[in-house]
Amino acid sequence: MWKPDRGSEQPLYQQIADDLERRISYGEFPPGSLLPSERKLAEQLGVNRSTVILAYSELRSLGIIESQTGSGTRVSKFKWGMTPRHTPNWHRYVEGGSFLPNLTFLRRIREALQKDKSLIDFASGELGADLSPVEEINQLMLENHYTEYLGYDNPQGFVPLREALVGFLSHYRNIQTTDSSILITSGSQQSLYLITQCLLAPGDAVAIEDPSYCYSLPMFQSAGLRLFRLPVDNHGVKPEDIRALYKKHRIKMLFINPNFQNPSGALLHPERRRELLEVASELGLPIVEDDPFSLTAYNGSPPPPLKSMDTIGSVLYIGSLSKIAASGLRVGWMVAPHSVIDRLADARQQMDFGLSVIPQRVAAQFLKSAHVQPHLERLRMNLQFKRDLLMEALDRELPGLITYTAPQGGLHLWCRIIPEVQDNRLLEEAIRQGVIFAPGSVYGSDSGYVRFTFARARAEDIGPGIAKFAAALRSTIR
Amino acid sequence: MWKPDRGSEQPLYQQIADDLERRISYGEFPPGSLLPSERKLAEQLGVNRSTVILAYSELRSLGIIESQTGSGTRVSKFKWGMTPRHTPNWHRYVEGGSFLPNLTFLRRIREALQKDKSLIDFASGELGADLSPVEEINQLMLENHYTEYLGYDNPQGFVPLREALVGFLSHYRNIQTTDSSILITSGSQQSLYLITQCLLAPGDAVAIEDPSYCYSLPMFQSAGLRLFRLPVDNHGVKPEDIRALYKKHRIKMLFINPNFQNPSGALLHPERRRELLEVASELGLPIVEDDPFSLTAYNGSPPPPLKSMDTIGSVLYIGSLSKIAASGLRVGWMVAPHSVIDRLADARQQMDFGLSVIPQRVAAQFLKSAHVQPHLERLRMNLQFKRDLLMEALDRELPGLITYTAPQGGLHLWCRIIPEVQDNRLLEEAIRQGVIFAPGSVYGSDSGYVRFTFARARAEDIGPGIAKFAAALRSTIR
Numbered sequence: 044m045w046k047p048d049r050g051s052e053q054p055l056y057q058q059i060a061d062d063l064e065r066r067i068s069y070g071e072f073p074p075g076s077l078l079p080s081e082r083k084l085a086e087q088l089g090v091n092r093s094t095v096i097l098a099y100s101e102l103r104s105l106g107i108i109e110s111q112t113g114s115g116t117r118v119s120k121f122k123w124g125m126t127p128r129h130t131p132n133w134h135r136y137v138e139g140g141s142f143l144p145n146l147t148f149l150r151r152i153r154e155a156l157q158k159d160k161s162l163i164d165f166a167s168g169e170l171g172a173d174l175s176p177v178e179e180i181n182q183l184m185l186e187n188h189y190t191e192y193l194g195y196d197n198p199q200g201f202v203p204l205r206e207a208l209v210g211f212l213s214h215y216r217n218i219q220t221t222d223s224s225i226l227i228t229s230g231s232q233q234s235l236y237l238i239t240q241c242l243l244a245p246g247d248a249v250a251i252e253d254p255s256y257c258y259s260l261p262m263f264q265s266a267g268l269r270l271f272r273l274p275v276d277n278h279g280v281k282p283e284d285i286r287a288l289y290k291k292h293r294i295k296m297l298f299i300n301p302n303f304q305n306p307s308g309a310l311l312h313p314e315r316r317r318e319l320l321e322v323a324s325e326l327g328l329p330i331v332e333d334d335p336f337s338l339t340a341y342n343g344s345p346p347p348p349l350k351s352m353d354t355i356g357s358v359l360y361i362g363s364l365s366k367i368a369a370s371g372l373r374v375g376w377m378v379a380p381h382s383v384i385d386r387l388a389d390a391r392q393q394m395d396f397g398l399s400v401i402p403q404r405v406a407a408q409f410l411k412s413a414h415v416q417p418h419l420e421r422l423r424m425n426l427q428f429k430r431d432l433l434m435e436a437l438d439r440e441l442p443g444l445i446t447y448t449a450p451q452g453g454l455h456l457w458c459r460i461i462p463e464v465q466d467n468r469l470l471e472e473a474i475r476q477g478v479i480f481a482p483g484s485v486y487g488s489d490s491g492y493v494r495f496t497f498a499r500a501r502a503e504d505i506g507p508g509i510a511k512f513a514a515a516l517r518s519t520i521r
Numbered sequence: 522m523w524k525p526d527r528g529s530e531q532p533l534y535q536q537i538a539d540d541l542e543r544r545i546s547y548g549e550f551p552p553g554s555l556l557p558s559e560r561k562l563a564e565q566l567g568v569n570r571s572t573v574i575l576a577y578s579e580l581r582s583l584g585i586i587e588s589q590t591g592s593g594t595r596v597s598k599f600k601w602g603m604t605p606r607h608t609p610n611w612h613r614y615v616e617g618g619s620f621l622p623n624l625t626f627l628r629r630i631r632e633a634l635q636k637d638k639s640l641i642d643f644a645s646g647e648l649g650a651d652l653s654p655v656e657e658i659n660q661l662m663l664e665n666h667y668t669e670y671l672g673y674d675n676p677q678g679f680v681p682l683r684e685a686l687v688g689f690l691s692h693y694r695n696i697q698t699t700d701s702s703i704l705i706t707s708g709s710q711q712s713l714y715l716i717t718q719c720l721l722a723p724g725d726a727v728a729i730e731d732p733s734y735c736y737s738l739p740m741f742q743s744a745g746l747r748l749f750r751l752p753v754d755n756h757g758v759k760p761e762d763i764r765a766l767y768k769k770h771r772i773k774m775l776f777i778n779p780n781f782q783n784p785s786g787a788l789l790h791p792e793r794r795r796e797l798l799e800v801a802s803e804l805g806l807p808i809v810e811d812d813p814f815s816l817t818a819y820n821g822s823p824p825p826p827l828k829s830m831d832t833i834g835s836v837l838y839i840g841s842l843s844k845i846a847a848s849g850l851r852v853g854w855m856v857a858p859h860s861v862i863d864r865l866a867d868a869r870q871q872m873d874f875g876l877s878v879i880p881q882r883v884a885a886q887f888l889k890s891a892h893v894q895p896h897l898e899r900l901r902m903n904l905q906f907k908r909d910l911l912m913e914a915l916d917r918e919l920p921g922l923i924t925y926t927a928p929q930g931g932l933h934l935w936c937r938i939i940p941e942v943q944d945n946r947l948l949e950e951a952i953r954q955g956v957i958f959a960p961g962s963v964y965g966s967d968s969g970y971v972r973f974t975f976a977r978a979r980a981e982d983i984g985p986g987i988a989k990f991a992a993a994l995r996s997t998i999r
Contacts, residue, residue: 044701071702071859073834129805130833136773136807137864140719141744145867153676172670180671184879185663192650193658193849198631223522224549229873236872241618262871266619295614327607329614355608356551365874371671373877381549386615389623393740394714395707395873396843399851399880401662 046088055090056097063098064107067118073130078108078116086158143261148470148485155474163508165480165495168305168454169370174425174498176368179414180405187408195396198388200227200376201403207410208376215338217351218360218378226384228391229398230375231335234361237377237387238296238331239266248292252280254457256305256333257298258487272487275304277448279311282318289326297323297330302337302346306486306494307457308450316349323357330358335366336453338419341427345452356380364406366454366498367422373398374406426498429505430456433497436509444516454498457483460491462520469493472515478508524566533568534575541576542585545596551608556586556594564636621739626948626963633952641986643958643973646783646932647848652903652976654846657892658883665886673874676866678705678854679881685888686854693816695829696838696856704862706869707876708853709813712839715855715865716774716809717744726770730758732935734783734811735776736965750965751775753782755926757789760796767804775801775808780815780824784964784972785935786928794827801835808836813844814931816897819905823930834858842884844932844976845900851876852884904976907983908934911975914987922994932976935961938969940998947971951993956986 047058063078072078081099085092099116102108110116120130144150152166199205205222212218228234235257243249245267251257253272263270271288273280279301288294299319301311311319323330330349337345350360363375377384391397409415430449433456437445447458460469466482473479483492500508525536541556550556559577563570577594580586588594598608622628630644677683683700690696706712713735721727723745729735731750741748749766751758757779766772777797779789789797801808808827815823828838841853855862869875887893908927911934915923925936938947944960951957961970978986 045699066699066701069697069699069702070831070834070836070856071699073858076834076858076860129802131805131807131835133807133834133858133860136720137860139722140864140868141722142718142868142871144864145871150867157675167673169672172672175671177669177671191655191849193653193655193847194647194650195645195848197635219547221523221544221547221549223544224547229876232874233872240620242614244617244619260871265871324607327609329609329611353548356548356554356611357609358548369671370673370874371878373874378548380551380554380611382554382611382615386618386622389628390618390620393620393623393738393743394711396710396848396851398707399877400849401880401883402877405879 044087047090056094056101059084059088059090059095059098060101063102064105067107072118073133074118074120075130076118076133078118080115141265143265145261146259146485148466148482149259151470152479152481155479159474159477161477162474163478163504163511164499165478165497165508165512167499168481168496169365169499170368170422170454171499171501173501174422176409176414176418179412179418180369180372180409183408183412183414184405187404191400191404193400196398196400196403198392198397199223199225199384200388200398201400201407204374204403204407204410205376207407211410211415212362212378215345216334216348216362218348220378224378224381224384226377226379226388226391227398227403228363228375228377229373229395230365230370231333231361231363232375233391234375234377235260235298235331235333236262237391238359239263239268241387241390242329242383243268243295247295249296249298250285250288250294251298252300252304252307254306254483254486254488254492255298256300256486259485275307275309277309279304279309279315280319282315282322285319285322285328286326289328294328297328298333299330299349300333300335301349302334303339303450303453305336305453306455306481306483308448308453308455310346310451316352320349320352320357324355328357331361332358333361335361335363338367339423339426339454340452341423341430342451343420343423350378359383364409367419368409372402372406374402426452426454429497429500429502432502432505433495433509436506440509440513441516454496456495456497458493458495460493460516464491464516464520466490469516469519472519473512476511476515478511478515480512522565525568534572534579537562537566537568537573537576538579541580542583545585550596551611552596552598553608554596554611556596558593619743621743623739624737624963626944626960627737629948630957630959633957637952637955639955640952641956641982641989642977643956643975643986643990645977646959646974647843647977648846648900648932649977649979651979652900654887654892654896657890657896658847658850658887661886661890661892662883665882669878669882671878674876674878674881676870676875677701677703677862678866678876679878679885682852682881682885682888683854685885689888689893690840690856693823694812694826694840696826698856702856702859702862704855704857704866704869705876705881706841706853706855707851707873708843708848709811709839709841710853711869712837712853712855713738713776713809713811714740715869716837717741717746719865719868720807720861721746721773725773727774727776728763728766728772729776730778730782732784732961732964732966732970733776734778734964737963753785753787755787757782757787757793758797760793760800763797763800763806764804767806772806775806776811777808777827778811778813779827780812781817781928781931783814783931784933784959784961786926786931786933788824788929794830798827798830798835802833806835809839810836811839813839813841816845817901817904817932818930819901819908820929821898821901828856837861842887845897846887850880850884852880904930904932907975907978907980910980910983911973911987914984918987918991919994932974934973934975936971936973938971938994942969942994942998944968947993947997950997951990954989954993956989956993958990
């Protein structure tokens with residue numbers, strides 16, 4: 044993003060005024076549209092608010108913008124063209140669409156991270172650069188001369204990647220499948236999106252865990268689904284709750300993250316897994332199994348997926364490389380009955396015309412390479428190491444103020460704050476202190492829970508990050 | 522896909538039975554689900570129908586499948602597990618979703634192309650391998666050591682790619698914009714999808730060209746939009762029609778493909794462009810300008826986009842690399858007011874969590890490289906060459922039976938068939954003859970129109986392909 048040049052002859056306010064005039068004339072801010080507040084623009088450009096005030100008054104004097112107390116600063120309507128013209132009421136369009144925007148908290152987190160690169164990031168649910176096999180991937184890209192024709196991909200995804208996944212899923216997840224039963228998706232996210240859009244209809248009732256990553260996805264509400272909660276304890280959801288929900292609401296589908304659940308870290312108990320599949324088959328209820336974390340099991344023996352115990356085809360299995368290799372590959376997969384795969388592949392063609400062949404090819408090479416096993420072992424070791432750093436810091440900085448259960452896999456630690464605290468005040472104070480996290484309410488829980496992702500931040504920042512968080516918490520509850 | 526081994530000791534029918542049993546046990550065909558018809562499976566595996574009949578009877582004798590005359594062959598329900606279990610009624614889910622499947626014609630075309638690689642392809646609207654800069658792209662990938670961290674991308678898309686586009690759009694399309702006004706999308710397709718999902722609501726009326734690529738996208742109906750037609754003549758749509766539609770239906774948005782329109786090839790007349798923008802600004806009506814083909818102008822001087830004449834920000838501009846470089850990169854872009862870009866970027870995060878950084882990085886390198894200009898010149902020359910081959914073949918093979926206007930850019934030729942003919946019969950006969958095309962009804966026109974894509978097929982196949990088409994047409998109208 045453009046920043047004023049402090050070395051330049053031209054005063055800062057003048058540079059800012061010129062840049063704004065350029066962006067207005069380019070249509071970034073059409074006539075009548077609202078400009079950033081003086082405070083916000085000052086933050087974005089890293090200048091004093093007084094400088095922005097000068098720049099705005101400059102533009103006002105030129106008749107390019109107009110300010111009304113209360114309604115902020117807007118681009119003038121009648122400056123452009125002699126006869127009055129009507130710019131579309133973009134605000135109405137932006138607010139009018141049927142698809143819901145992301146949660147305010149998530150947009151706030153994204154905005155804060157984009158603005159201040161120095162924030163210690165416990166919020167982004169992904170691996171840090173130190174945990175991704177970037178060098179291995181880079182090497183594979185250089186070794187493999189790219190020769191395929193770069194046309195539209197097969198609607199189900201790049202065939203060599205699906206073939207590589209047949210072996211990977213059999214070896215690492217004990218899932219026996221065929222390439223024709225696999226759909227390659229843009230991470231687990233797109234699998235969930237396709238399922239909610241194409242297999243369910245507005246008004247349908249679905250059961251999701253509480254807390255759950257699903258609550259952070261307005262896509263469920265956008266699809267008009269009715270969400271019902273399955274409380275998660277240390278051993279996951281209780282199968283009998285599912286039968287009760289079904290009786291009461293005729294739920295149409297079940298969304299489960301059985302291994303190192305996001306955010307709670309819970310591991311579904313083996314006994315409950317059997318019962319869960321029993322109940323599902325008894326009710327003819329489809330299970331969507333989201334399984335992004337299982338290969339991170341710190342003890343090195345990943346729990347088996349429900350899919351590997353599914354004898355009658357009730358499970359739609361979702362996995363991806365995002366949490367075990369690199370989220371930037373955008374490579375995920377779904378294993379499902381062919382009729383389902385076929386339907387979702389067809390719908391996805393309409394949405395984005397399929398994925399680029401290039402990252403799929405890289406992913407196929409990676410999965411077939413000798414890099415996988417050593418990478419996964421290194422990943423487990425480093426994740427456990429970072430988890431321990433986080434727990435040590437929490438115990439040191441916040442004795443008696445928080446409780447948590449040590450996760451045995453995954454990227455997150457789920458933490459309850461004992462004293463009464465408001466999510467939004469704590470988040471804002473933490474950002475001021477230079478650290479950011481994901482408030483529990485994002486995942487559907489009450490105020491006073493926090494999800495710490497320990498995989499993203501650098502090891503050396505974890506301790507200092509928690510110190511900042513502790514300061515923020517103390518000043519919030521004081 | 523698996524094929525029986527003709528060299529093997531084991532008889533073909535036995536191999537097929539074993540493969541089916543494996544796929545059934547893996548859940549590709551759950552209990553109760555329908556198996557492919559004998560004819561269809563025989564086609565897929567390239568064996569005689571009698572062989573499949575034997576394989577099915579083998580599985581029937583094992584109680585794995587059951588056939589009922591009329592209702593086809595299904596996987597047995599009670600073979601799996603002692604107590605009767607209920608597999609989810611996948612059929613109901615697949616049919617139940619609110620998002621509509623692709624048109625039957627398009628699915629038929631995809632299926633035929635996947636089954637028979639020898640079909641001469643006038644249907645796929647993309648460049649052939651001979652027209653894509655595969656070698657240049659490959660070279661760029663090898664030259665540029667990949668070092669970035671492979672995390673989630675910026676919601677608006679890879680910053681260096683947006684920066685490269687600012688220069689590209691200014692130089693080639695006379696569009697002045699900033700990286701903050703650009704959203705990178707998975708081709709134009711995703712731009713259209715995001716607009717219909719996020720800026721419009723069910724019941725909204727929109728105007729689209731007739732014929733138009735938009736009719737091939739059930740996403741418009743999936744979004745619950747009411748579509749109204751703007752007839753396209755050789756000079757594009759008539760601005761006065763828009764005013765009439767607005768008065769009558771209060772249309773909320775206008776979808777236009779002004780340069781070498783898909784499928785008609787029409788070029789919107791300069792006078793009409795001015796009027797169109799006048800009408801739009803008078804009504805405060807947003808215009809979605811889809812501009813994938815303009816840089817293919819055979820005379821080397823691409824027509825200006827509406828966006829370059831848009832002084833008040835009524836145009837959402839959509840472009841991509843799909844039709845000018847490689848569809849497999851899945852790199853497209855939208856230029857729009859910041860509030861719109863921000864909203865769509867946020868929604869896209871929910872759908873697929875953004876695009877992979879890798880192809881975006883390749884695209885950025887390509888756009889900044891010295892390859893672009895020579896590639897575009899070569900592309901124009903070769904497209905015109907292939908168009909001429911197509912027209913010569915049509916004139917030679919079908920004198921008096923068809924009419925068309927020679928397109929001055931783009932990948933397609935739009936052709937009217939003079940004698941009465943049924944789209945579906947012609948398509949099936951053409952497939953039998955070994956050639957495939959896109960029926961005009963896919964684009965909303967009446968029966969008797971054909972879209973020939975001349976960019977995809979190899980030059981040497983164009984003549985023979987049209988000969989096959991001519992044979993198909995003659996035997997259909999006879």
